[in-house]
Amino acid sequence: MVDDGALVRARQLVKRFGEFAAVRGIDVDVRRGEAFGFLGPNGAGKSSTMRMVGCVSPRSDGELTVLGMDPQRDGPAIRARLGVVPQQDNLDTELTVRQNLHVYGRFFGLSKAHVRAKATELLDFAQLGERADDEVEPLSGGMKRRLTIARSLINDPELLLLDEPTTGLDPQARHLLWDRLFRLKQSGVTLIITTHYMDEAEQLCDRLVVMDGGRIVAEGSPAELIGRYSTREVLELRFPPDAAAPEVALEGLADRLEVLPDRLLLYAADGEAVLAAAHARGVQPLSSLVRRSTLEDVFLRLTGRTLVD
């Protein structure tokens, strides 16, 4: 086994469901120790890719190695060293929190004594100690999500697959999860995260790919992507619904102009300067806002669509 540092290597990887291709030939290299992201809108093929990497969905075409092995041949051996947080929680809701960890750990060939000790450690990590002996069913969504993450760590995975780990959580719960994931990365665990939240991708990912319609449309670190595909700042302008197209008056003021249903986006290094120039031309927006570019802008630039609809 050649260890070039790539824990996951995909070349022209394809996933088809019947006639329909959910993943259409992607190349990916995930290096040991990094946090790698798949960013994309609904139906981009993120989960399909994750399931192939997780060795629960055979590839339709192309090459894929995970931990240097072939998922088709060595699925169980690979899965033994992975942690998986699926998009939808699949806890056993009729067991207690602790029992979920015990039972799951045993599937990885761990001794009862080992899973007992590990479960206690993970309950602490996920801040679920107080609910340890409660049934899972009545727990809040955030608690269930934390338990799913705790469960995925029961075998001390080398590679952790997180499919939309924070979707549906309130901001506080999300920040708690981000903190936990950051700590895991510090301890040497390689993370692969899918998300359609750009702030999550910016917070967590060293590198990411932007996926759309089963293809990778861009790749790099969040800062690189923003530098490459967007400007430093963005000026957002809102107008009354019936206002005559103000685009004409704004012609030439910014590097680029995007028209969204509810607002205009003007891309420029200096947003305030553009706003002043617009005012000087007599443009009268309802409201204006200058902000830094985000991955959302990168996505808009690359696909012509917004990420979260």
Place this chain on the structure above:
Amino acid sequence: MTTATATSTGRVVGPVRAALLVVEAMWTWYRRNWRATVVSSIVQPVLFLLALGFGFGSQVQPTEATGGLAYVVYLAPALLVATSVQIASFESTYPILSAFKWQQTYFAIAASPITPAQILGGQLTWLAIRLAGSGAAYLLVAAVLGALTGPGVVLTLLVAVLTGMAFAAPVAAYSATLESEGQQFSAIFRFIVMPMTLFAGAFFPVEQLPAWLRPIAWFTPVWHGTELGRDAAFGTLSWWPALGHLTFLVVLFLLGARLAARNFRRRLSS
């Protein structure tokens, strides 16, 4: 990279061990939830034994049809087999659909080193244990009530487990394909399990059925199971019929299990 290369503690276990780990998971669940199963598994067959065996049976003269035995004695082993099939039919429908669709617990296990076939193996092994446990509890009560003739019923217990499994395996294969809310199951209970329980030789010999109905009974696991189970209980086993019944049940089980393994694999790794 300066961080210590993490090494996972997880490893792959052998196929038998893997199935047993699935059984262990089921047992963990059962320890918390067994109370709900006592009524359908033990109380219900005992009530049948009391009402039909002792009550109604007191009006039935021992005849050639009952092998010259009191009706309750004639009924007791068959009730064991029929109940086993009923429990098996329930356990191979909703719980399996739920593990695929509602709770999705099978998908959680499939993300571990355990394979779909091993999940099925564990699920079926667990069901066999469940059937043996419920059957043994029923036999204890039946023995106390004096409805048993001798130690032959221990063989009947094995037959009951086999009969339940022979029915459960193909039903599990079917359950694994469903995307619905399980409406189809009530049809299975109403149009297959119930008629089979009532008319396939458990309560009265199939010779009492109209001639055109008898062949249908011959294709049910309950008929083969009750015939075999009674002969085992009463010490009246003879080679060829016994072998025939056994073959039918084993073949039905194996076909069902193969189909189920295929369907589990398809659904868990698509």
